Amino acid sequence: MPFAMASPAKVASLWFPEQQRMIATTVASMSNPFGILIGSALSPIIASSASKMPTMLIIWFIPCAVSTVISTFGVWSSKPPTPPSSSAAEESEPYFAGLKQIIRIKSFRVLLVVLGAGLGLFTTLTTLIEQILCTRGYSDNFAGLCSALMIIFGLVMSVVLGLYVDKTRNFEITAKICFAFAGVFGCGFVAASQFPNIPIIIGVIVSLFGGFGFAFYPICLELGVECTFPVAEATSTGLLVISGQIQGIIYIVLMQIGALPLPFDQMKYQVCSQSKSADGGITPQDFQYSLYGFGGIMAAVAILFLFTFHCEYKRLKMERERQQANQ
Numbered sequence: 001m002p003f004a005m006a007s008p009a010k011v012a013s014l015w016f017p018e019q020q021r022m023i024a025t026t027v028a029s030m031s032n033p034f035g036i037l038i039g040s041a042l043s044p045i046i047a048s049s050a051s052k053m054p055t056m057l058i059i060w061f062i063p064c065a066v067s068t069v070i071s072t073f074g075v076w077s078s079k080p081p082t083p084p085s086s087s088a089a090e091e092s093e094p095y096f097a098g099l100k101q102i103i104r105i106k107s108f109r110v111l112l113v114v115l116g117a118g119l120g121l122f123t124t125l126t127t128l129i130e131q132i133l134c135t136r137g138y139s140d141n142f143a144g145l146c147s148a149l150m151i152i153f154g155l156v157m158s159v160v161l162g163l164y165v166d167k168t169r170n171f172e173i174t175a176k177i178c179f180a181f182a183g184v185f186g187c188g189f190v191a192a193s194q195f196p197n198i199p200i201i202i203g204v205i206v207s208l209f210g211g212f213g214f215a216f217y218p219i220c221l222e223l224g225v226e227c228t229f230p231v232a233e234a235t236s237t238g239l240l241v242i243s244g245q246i247q248g249i250i251y252i253v254l255m256q257i258g259a260l261p262l263p264f265d266q267m268k269y270q271v272c273s274q275s276k277s278a279d280g281g282i283t284p285q286d287f288q289y290s291l292y293g294f295g296g297i298m299a300a301v302a303i304l305f306l307f308t309f310h311c312e313y314k315r316l317k318m319e320r321e322r323q324q325a326n327q
Contacts (some may be wrong), residue, residue, distance in 0.1 A: 004239035005032065008158040009221045012238025017084040018319060020167055025160040026162030026218040029153050033214070037151045040144070069100050092232035102236060105229040107192045110309045112243050117222045117301040118179065121186065121294060122213055126150070132287045134272035135262055137196040147206040153177040153215025161215045171223050172311050178216040183302035185209035190295035194288060197268045251294070258290035 008028035016024040039060065046057040083089035093101060102108055130143040165174055192202050211226045224236040262270060263282040270285040 005241045009225050012222075013085075013225065014079045014088050014282070015084060018316070021109075021211045022166040022171075022218070022222055023159070023162040025221055026158045029215070029218045029221060030158050033151050034155060037148060037155075038142070041285075043227065049257045057226060081181045085207060086319050087229065090230055090318075092235075093230055094222065095232065095235060098228075098231035098235045102228050102231050102239070105228055107309055107311045108236065110304065111311075112229070112239060114179070114301050114305040114309065115224075115240050116243025116247045117219070117297060118182070118213060118216060118220075120249075121243070121298060122150075123244070123248035123295070124255060125186075125189070125196060125209075127166040127252055128255060128287070130290070131259075131272070131285060132193055133202075135266065135270045135284050135286060136193065137269040137271055138202070139271060141198060146203060146206045149203060149213070150210025153207040153211035153229035157215040158218055162218060165222075167314070169316065171219055171226065171313070172309070175216055176211045176306050176309070177217045178219065179302055180306050181299045182212040182216060183210055185212065185299030186298040187295040189284060190291045191292060220242060223311055224312045226315050227311040229318065240271055255287065255290040257292065259287050260286040260289065262286045 008025045010019040012024035021192055043056055043060075046059060047053045079088070092098065126147050129146055130140050133143045133146070134140065136212045161174060161178070165171055168174075168267045185205050187208060189202070192198060193207055221237050221240065224240055228236045263286060265284070267284065270284040
Protein backbone atom coordinates (compact mmCIF):
# COMPACT_ATOMS: atom_id res chain seq x y z
CA MET A 1 0.00 0.00 0.00
CA PRO A 2 2.72 2.62 0.79
CA PHE A 3 4.33 1.96 -2.60
CA ALA A 4 0.99 2.38 -4.37
CA MET A 5 0.18 5.64 -2.56
CA ALA A 6 3.60 7.09 -3.38
CA SER A 7 3.47 6.23 -7.08
CA PRO A 8 0.78 8.44 -8.73
CA ALA A 9 2.90 11.55 -9.34
CA LYS A 10 5.86 9.41 -10.46
CA VAL A 11 3.77 7.48 -12.98
CA ALA A 12 2.14 10.67 -14.26
CA SER A 13 5.51 12.36 -14.71
CA LEU A 14 7.17 9.50 -16.56
CA TRP A 15 4.29 8.32 -18.76
CA PHE A 16 2.11 11.34 -19.51
CA PRO A 17 2.71 14.68 -21.26
CA GLU A 18 2.43 17.97 -19.41
CA GLN A 19 -1.23 18.57 -20.30
CA GLN A 20 -2.30 15.16 -18.94
CA ARG A 21 -0.20 14.84 -15.77
CA MET A 22 -2.75 16.32 -13.36
CA ILE A 23 -5.63 14.10 -14.42
CA ALA A 24 -3.30 11.06 -14.46
CA THR A 25 -2.26 11.80 -10.87
CA THR A 26 -5.92 12.31 -9.94
CA VAL A 27 -7.09 8.99 -11.40
CA ALA A 28 -4.21 7.06 -9.84
CA SER A 29 -4.55 8.63 -6.39
CA MET A 30 -8.35 8.32 -6.35
CA SER A 31 -8.31 4.62 -7.28
CA ASN A 32 -7.60 3.74 -3.65
CA PRO A 33 -10.67 5.46 -2.12
CA PHE A 34 -12.76 4.27 -5.07
CA GLY A 35 -11.80 0.68 -4.24
CA ILE A 36 -12.62 1.30 -0.58
CA LEU A 37 -16.03 2.65 -1.59
CA ILE A 38 -16.82 -0.36 -3.79
CA GLY A 39 -15.62 -2.84 -1.17
CA SER A 40 -17.54 -1.15 1.64
CA ALA A 41 -20.72 -1.00 -0.42
CA LEU A 42 -20.70 -4.52 -1.82
CA SER A 43 -19.22 -6.54 1.04
CA PRO A 44 -22.34 -6.34 3.27
CA ILE A 45 -24.50 -7.33 0.29
CA ILE A 46 -22.33 -10.29 -0.65
CA ALA A 47 -21.77 -11.50 2.93
CA SER A 48 -25.29 -11.02 4.24
CA SER A 49 -24.62 -13.81 6.74
CA ALA A 50 -21.56 -15.40 8.35
CA SER A 51 -21.88 -18.47 6.13
CA LYS A 52 -21.31 -16.32 3.02
CA MET A 53 -18.06 -14.85 4.26
CA PRO A 54 -15.90 -17.38 2.31
CA THR A 55 -17.79 -16.46 -0.87
CA MET A 56 -17.04 -12.80 -0.32
CA LEU A 57 -13.33 -13.50 0.20
CA ILE A 58 -13.18 -15.52 -3.02
CA ILE A 59 -14.94 -12.77 -4.97
CA TRP A 60 -12.51 -10.12 -3.72
CA PHE A 61 -9.57 -12.43 -4.37
CA ILE A 62 -10.33 -12.39 -8.11
CA PRO A 63 -9.58 -8.69 -8.82
CA CYS A 64 -6.55 -8.90 -6.53
CA ALA A 65 -5.19 -11.84 -8.50
CA VAL A 66 -5.93 -10.22 -11.86
CA SER A 67 -4.21 -6.97 -10.89
CA THR A 68 -1.21 -8.90 -9.56
CA VAL A 69 -0.84 -10.82 -12.82
CA ILE A 70 -1.21 -7.65 -14.92
CA SER A 71 1.31 -5.67 -12.86
CA THR A 72 3.79 -8.58 -12.78
CA PHE A 73 3.67 -9.75 -16.39
CA GLY A 74 2.09 -6.80 -18.21
CA VAL A 75 4.52 -4.05 -17.21
CA TRP A 76 7.87 -4.47 -18.95
CA SER A 77 9.46 -1.09 -18.43
CA SER A 78 9.55 1.60 -15.77
CA LYS A 79 9.36 4.34 -18.42
CA PRO A 80 8.26 4.62 -22.08
CA PRO A 81 10.81 4.47 -24.94
CA THR A 82 10.24 8.15 -25.70
CA PRO A 83 9.91 10.58 -22.77
CA PRO A 84 6.54 12.39 -22.92
CA SER A 85 8.13 15.65 -21.73
CA SER A 86 11.52 17.23 -21.26
CA SER A 87 11.26 16.86 -17.48
CA ALA A 88 10.65 13.12 -17.85
CA ALA A 89 13.98 12.84 -19.65
CA GLU A 90 15.81 14.42 -16.72
CA GLU A 91 17.56 12.26 -14.15
CA SER A 92 16.18 12.69 -10.64
CA GLU A 93 18.35 13.47 -7.65
CA PRO A 94 19.68 10.41 -5.76
CA TYR A 95 17.41 9.49 -2.86
CA PHE A 96 19.47 10.73 0.09
CA ALA A 97 20.64 13.81 -1.78
CA GLY A 98 17.02 14.50 -2.59
CA LEU A 99 16.02 14.19 1.06
CA LYS A 100 18.66 16.71 2.10
CA GLN A 101 17.50 19.10 -0.60
CA ILE A 102 13.79 18.69 0.04
CA ILE A 103 13.85 19.61 3.73
CA ARG A 104 15.45 22.97 2.87
CA ILE A 105 12.51 24.02 0.69
CA LYS A 106 10.11 26.16 2.73
CA SER A 107 7.11 25.62 0.44
CA PHE A 108 7.47 21.85 0.76
CA ARG A 109 7.74 22.03 4.55
CA VAL A 110 4.48 23.98 4.62
CA LEU A 111 2.90 21.45 2.28
CA LEU A 112 4.16 18.63 4.48
CA VAL A 113 2.30 20.08 7.47
CA VAL A 114 -0.84 21.13 5.59
CA LEU A 115 -1.46 18.07 3.40
CA GLY A 116 -0.49 15.81 6.28
CA ALA A 117 -3.03 17.57 8.49
CA GLY A 118 -5.69 17.30 5.79
CA LEU A 119 -5.11 13.58 5.33
CA GLY A 120 -4.92 13.04 9.07
CA LEU A 121 -8.13 14.93 9.83
CA PHE A 122 -10.02 13.15 7.06
CA THR A 123 -8.81 9.78 8.34
CA THR A 124 -9.85 10.79 11.85
CA LEU A 125 -13.33 11.80 10.76
CA THR A 126 -13.99 8.65 8.75
CA THR A 127 -12.66 6.52 11.63
CA LEU A 128 -14.69 8.15 14.40
CA ILE A 129 -17.77 9.42 12.57
CA GLU A 130 -20.00 6.60 13.82
CA GLN A 131 -19.01 7.25 17.44
CA ILE A 132 -19.51 10.99 16.95
CA LEU A 133 -22.94 10.82 15.33
CA CYS A 134 -24.51 8.02 17.36
CA THR A 135 -24.55 10.25 20.45
CA ARG A 136 -26.98 12.56 18.62
CA GLY A 137 -29.30 9.80 17.48
CA TYR A 138 -27.85 9.02 14.06
CA SER A 139 -27.59 5.33 13.15
CA ASP A 140 -24.49 3.52 12.00
CA ASN A 141 -26.12 3.21 8.58
CA PHE A 142 -26.31 6.99 8.34
CA ALA A 143 -22.68 7.29 9.44
CA GLY A 144 -21.71 4.84 6.71
CA LEU A 145 -23.73 6.88 4.21
CA CYS A 146 -21.85 10.02 5.25
CA SER A 147 -18.51 8.30 4.64
CA ALA A 148 -19.71 7.13 1.22
CA LEU A 149 -20.92 10.64 0.32
CA MET A 150 -17.52 12.09 1.19
CA ILE A 151 -15.80 9.64 -1.16
CA ILE A 152 -18.34 9.94 -4.00
CA PHE A 153 -18.33 13.73 -4.07
CA GLY A 154 -14.56 13.69 -3.61
CA LEU A 155 -14.09 11.51 -6.68
CA VAL A 156 -16.31 13.77 -8.79
CA MET A 157 -14.65 16.99 -7.65
CA SER A 158 -11.17 15.51 -8.08
CA VAL A 159 -11.81 14.64 -11.73
CA VAL A 160 -13.45 18.00 -12.52
CA LEU A 161 -10.70 20.06 -10.91
CA GLY A 162 -7.99 17.75 -12.26
CA LEU A 163 -9.14 18.51 -15.81
CA TYR A 164 -9.35 22.23 -14.97
CA VAL A 165 -5.82 22.36 -13.54
CA ASP A 166 -4.43 20.44 -16.52
CA LYS A 167 -5.72 23.18 -18.80
CA THR A 168 -4.94 26.23 -16.68
CA ARG A 169 -1.89 25.21 -14.62
CA ASN A 170 -3.47 27.05 -11.66
CA PHE A 171 -2.17 24.57 -9.08
CA GLU A 172 -1.65 26.90 -6.14
CA ILE A 173 -4.82 29.00 -6.28
CA THR A 174 -6.99 25.93 -6.89
CA ALA A 175 -5.41 24.09 -3.96
CA LYS A 176 -5.92 27.11 -1.68
CA ILE A 177 -9.58 27.46 -2.67
CA CYS A 178 -10.15 23.73 -2.11
CA PHE A 179 -8.56 23.71 1.33
CA ALA A 180 -10.33 26.91 2.37
CA PHE A 181 -13.73 25.43 1.52
CA ALA A 182 -12.78 22.08 3.08
CA GLY A 183 -11.93 24.00 6.26
CA VAL A 184 -15.26 25.84 6.19
CA PHE A 185 -17.27 22.65 5.79
CA GLY A 186 -15.08 20.78 8.28
CA CYS A 187 -15.92 23.42 10.88
CA GLY A 188 -19.53 23.22 9.69
CA PHE A 189 -19.56 19.54 10.55
CA VAL A 190 -18.23 20.33 14.03
CA ALA A 191 -21.23 22.61 14.58
CA ALA A 192 -23.87 20.46 12.88
CA SER A 193 -22.83 17.26 14.63
CA GLN A 194 -23.92 18.77 17.96
CA PHE A 195 -27.58 18.67 16.95
CA PRO A 196 -29.98 15.76 16.48
CA ASN A 197 -32.53 15.39 13.68
CA ILE A 198 -30.73 17.31 10.93
CA PRO A 199 -29.51 14.44 8.69
CA ILE A 200 -29.90 16.35 5.43
CA ILE A 201 -27.78 19.26 6.64
CA ILE A 202 -25.07 16.91 7.91
CA GLY A 203 -25.19 14.94 4.65
CA VAL A 204 -24.71 18.08 2.57
CA ILE A 205 -21.87 19.32 4.77
CA VAL A 206 -19.89 16.07 4.71
CA SER A 207 -20.44 15.76 0.94
CA LEU A 208 -18.91 19.18 0.33
CA PHE A 209 -16.16 18.54 2.88
CA GLY A 210 -15.24 15.36 1.05
CA GLY A 211 -15.55 17.00 -2.35
CA PHE A 212 -13.13 19.83 -1.68
CA GLY A 213 -10.89 17.75 0.61
CA PHE A 214 -10.39 14.92 -1.88
CA ALA A 215 -9.79 17.34 -4.77
CA PHE A 216 -7.08 19.01 -2.69
CA TYR A 217 -5.04 15.80 -2.41
CA PRO A 218 -3.92 15.09 -6.02
CA ILE A 219 -3.33 18.80 -6.67
CA CYS A 220 -0.97 18.91 -3.70
CA LEU A 221 0.89 15.85 -4.93
CA GLU A 222 1.63 17.73 -8.15
CA LEU A 223 2.52 20.87 -6.19
CA GLY A 224 4.97 18.80 -4.17
CA VAL A 225 6.68 17.71 -7.38
CA GLU A 226 6.73 21.24 -8.81
CA CYS A 227 8.31 22.91 -5.80
CA THR A 228 10.94 20.17 -5.25
CA PHE A 229 12.00 19.40 -8.84
CA PRO A 230 14.40 17.72 -9.71
CA VAL A 231 13.96 15.61 -6.56
CA ALA A 232 12.33 12.28 -7.44
CA GLU A 233 8.53 12.45 -7.51
CA ALA A 234 8.12 9.39 -5.31
CA THR A 235 10.27 11.02 -2.62
CA SER A 236 8.08 14.09 -2.21
CA THR A 237 4.86 12.08 -2.53
CA GLY A 238 6.03 9.46 -0.06
CA LEU A 239 6.91 12.06 2.57
CA LEU A 240 3.53 13.76 2.15
CA VAL A 241 1.69 10.45 2.58
CA ILE A 242 3.79 9.52 5.64
CA SER A 243 3.00 12.90 7.19
CA GLY A 244 -0.70 12.21 6.72
CA GLN A 245 -0.46 8.76 8.28
CA ILE A 246 1.46 10.01 11.31
CA GLN A 247 -0.85 12.96 11.89
CA GLY A 248 -3.89 10.73 11.45
CA ILE A 249 -2.72 8.45 14.27
CA ILE A 250 -2.05 11.44 16.51
CA TYR A 251 -5.44 13.06 15.89
CA ILE A 252 -7.38 9.83 16.42
CA VAL A 253 -5.65 9.21 19.73
CA LEU A 254 -6.10 12.82 20.88
CA MET A 255 -9.79 12.90 19.96
CA GLN A 256 -10.43 9.70 21.89
CA ILE A 257 -8.51 11.06 24.88
CA GLY A 258 -10.56 14.26 24.73
CA ALA A 259 -13.88 12.42 24.59
CA LEU A 260 -15.88 12.63 27.84
CA PRO A 261 -18.72 10.50 29.21
CA LEU A 262 -21.99 11.54 27.61
CA PRO A 263 -23.98 13.81 29.96
CA PHE A 264 -27.11 12.25 31.44
CA ASP A 265 -29.47 14.77 29.81
CA GLN A 266 -28.17 13.75 26.35
CA MET A 267 -28.50 10.01 26.87
CA LYS A 268 -32.06 10.16 25.52
CA TYR A 269 -30.71 10.89 22.02
CA GLN A 270 -27.92 8.34 21.79
CA VAL A 271 -28.24 5.14 19.76
CA CYS A 272 -24.64 4.02 20.29
CA SER A 273 -25.68 1.04 22.40
CA GLN A 274 -27.89 -0.07 19.49
CA SER A 275 -24.99 -0.20 17.04
CA LYS A 276 -24.57 -3.36 15.01
CA SER A 277 -20.87 -3.63 15.82
CA ALA A 278 -19.46 -7.01 16.80
CA ASP A 279 -19.05 -6.14 20.47
CA GLY A 280 -22.74 -5.38 20.82
CA GLY A 281 -22.55 -1.59 20.70
CA ILE A 282 -20.48 1.54 21.18
CA THR A 283 -20.02 3.22 24.54
CA PRO A 284 -21.61 6.70 24.24
CA GLN A 285 -19.01 9.45 24.52
CA ASP A 286 -19.24 13.19 24.15
CA PHE A 287 -16.81 14.34 21.44
CA GLN A 288 -17.81 18.00 21.72
CA TYR A 289 -14.46 19.32 22.95
CA SER A 290 -12.52 16.94 20.72
CA LEU A 291 -14.48 18.27 17.76
CA TYR A 292 -13.65 21.83 18.78
CA GLY A 293 -10.02 20.81 18.59
CA PHE A 294 -10.67 19.20 15.18
CA GLY A 295 -12.17 22.46 13.90
CA GLY A 296 -9.42 24.55 15.45
CA ILE A 297 -6.69 22.53 13.77
CA MET A 298 -8.56 22.68 10.46
CA ALA A 299 -8.88 26.46 10.66
CA ALA A 300 -5.29 27.02 11.79
CA VAL A 301 -3.84 24.85 9.03
CA ALA A 302 -6.04 26.52 6.41
CA ILE A 303 -4.77 29.95 7.49
CA LEU A 304 -1.19 28.67 7.43
CA PHE A 305 -1.63 27.35 3.91
CA LEU A 306 -3.41 30.42 2.54
CA PHE A 307 -0.88 32.96 3.79
CA THR A 308 2.48 31.16 3.86
CA PHE A 309 2.49 28.72 0.92
CA HIS A 310 4.00 30.04 -2.30
CA CYS A 311 5.29 27.58 -4.87
CA GLU A 312 7.75 28.13 -7.68
CA TYR A 313 6.78 25.81 -10.53
CA LYS A 314 10.32 24.55 -11.12
CA ARG A 315 9.38 21.65 -13.41
CA LEU A 316 7.10 23.76 -15.62
CA LYS A 317 9.72 26.51 -15.73
CA MET A 318 12.38 24.10 -16.94
CA GLU A 319 10.05 22.69 -19.60
CA ARG A 320 9.20 26.17 -20.88
CA GLU A 321 12.89 27.06 -21.08
CA ARG A 322 13.61 23.86 -23.02
CA GLN A 323 10.75 24.58 -25.43
CA GLN A 324 12.01 28.11 -26.06
CA ALA A 325 15.55 26.88 -26.58
CA ASN A 326 14.38 24.34 -29.16
CA GLN A 327 12.38 26.86 -31.17
